[in-house]
Amino acid sequence: MLLITCPWCGPRDETEYHYGGQAHVPYPENPEDLSDAQWAEYVFYRDNPKGPFAERWLHGIGCRRWFNVLRDTVTYEVLAAYRLDEPRPELPPAGGDR
């Protein structure tokens, strides 16, 4: 089970949270100008990296606020957790075989 640190509530078990997919996917600035292919990109295509991934989590059983997590999709190590108004943090220095 993942141990995720909510920026407001501190470390809690994975079961308190709800997963929200990739972070930093902004709504299109000029939606009326988008082609069908660009809409498909926005609606259906998300990154699926093997390694560090910025994703959204909701602390549903706690403060009920959304925040972002930087997590390694291979080791499942939670590398950082940060508020939605904060930029994606720089990765900590690589350790092990990452």
Add this chain to the structure above:
Amino acid sequence: MTAEPLPEHPDFLWRNPEPRSSYDVVIVGAGGHGLATAYYLAENHGITNVAVLEKGWLAGGNMARNTTIIRSNYLWDESAAIYEHALKLWERLPAELDYDFLFSQRGVLNLAHTLQDVREGVRRVGANRLNGVDAEWLEPEEVAKVCPILNVSPRTRYPVLGGTFQPRAGIAKHDHVAWALARRADALGVDLIQGCEVTGFLKDGDRVTGVETNRGRILAGRVGLAAAGHSGVLARLAGFRLPVQSHPLQALVSELHEPVHPTVVMSNHVHVYVSQAHKGELVMGAGVDAYNGYGQRGSFHVIEQQMAAAVELFPVFARAHVLRTWGGIVDVTPDASPVIGTTPVENLYVNCGWGTGGFKATPAAGWTFAHTIATGAPHPLNAPFALDRFTTGALIDEHGAAAVAH
């Protein structure tokens, strides 16, 4: 009911050749789908200058990690057509491949626990019948006749309000399916190459011309990707994106028991699915872990919830012990339907996005993917499952009939 003995292994299953410098077709991934594709390329299209490349060992990925359930009771016409084609192929494959992989048509029950489940199930039975798929709606007392160990008491937290039943559905011995396909593909001249990881793609403009591997460069007229959870990684190496997300999916087996469980039971609502393997283990699965992952292991709370549901539905399981758990990586699409077809790269084809239900489709995935690779165009059965449906909006939304939350 008696436990069936497992078939004897043939002495010789396949050669272990060195990769040649070029092939007409290279398939990436020697799981069920890759092997079935190679078999049908040779059998249906006469294309035998084929290599199937596998980074690990043959059928050691999701093919070794699934719960072996085969059924075709999907809602939409496109899905019913391809899964029913698969089921018809399953019915003839043991004879055709001359290998008894214990395909057992013991039926599948999909339980309903809410009024909405009931309405969805009754609707799906109607849709199935219109598509020539065998399906029945069973009331709780009829459910109990099909599977006497199932608790259909109204006093459970989520009582069984009925269920759909597909009598022709069942299970097959997954490893033996892979070996049967591998043996026959090998006999037809296909090179099955294990320990061979694709690390890059050779391209001439927008056309693929081969693959880079840890065992050298292999030229190919056409390349087919059948790598399940790693399809997104391969697509990125080839220079395009797929609308898939990779998730861990877990399953577990109990110790061996006398035959107690005569069919397959699935519950989308309380979320467990159970059958009893030929040897006697109770085989159980649950939903995917919510988050993306490539770690081939999942969260413990998923197992905990699935076991709680299993014990409530099957009180006799309370004293069974878990023997082992394992996880595979499944590639999930936004509409819970696969992608089988062309890609933005010429001569590069993809079969992916089967999510939690790829095993049942193995023969039809191979049949249609082989057709697509051999002719450069989709078979009528896989044409609706093209990548461009995410642009046109012609989705095939099978979240309901997928029966596993993803």
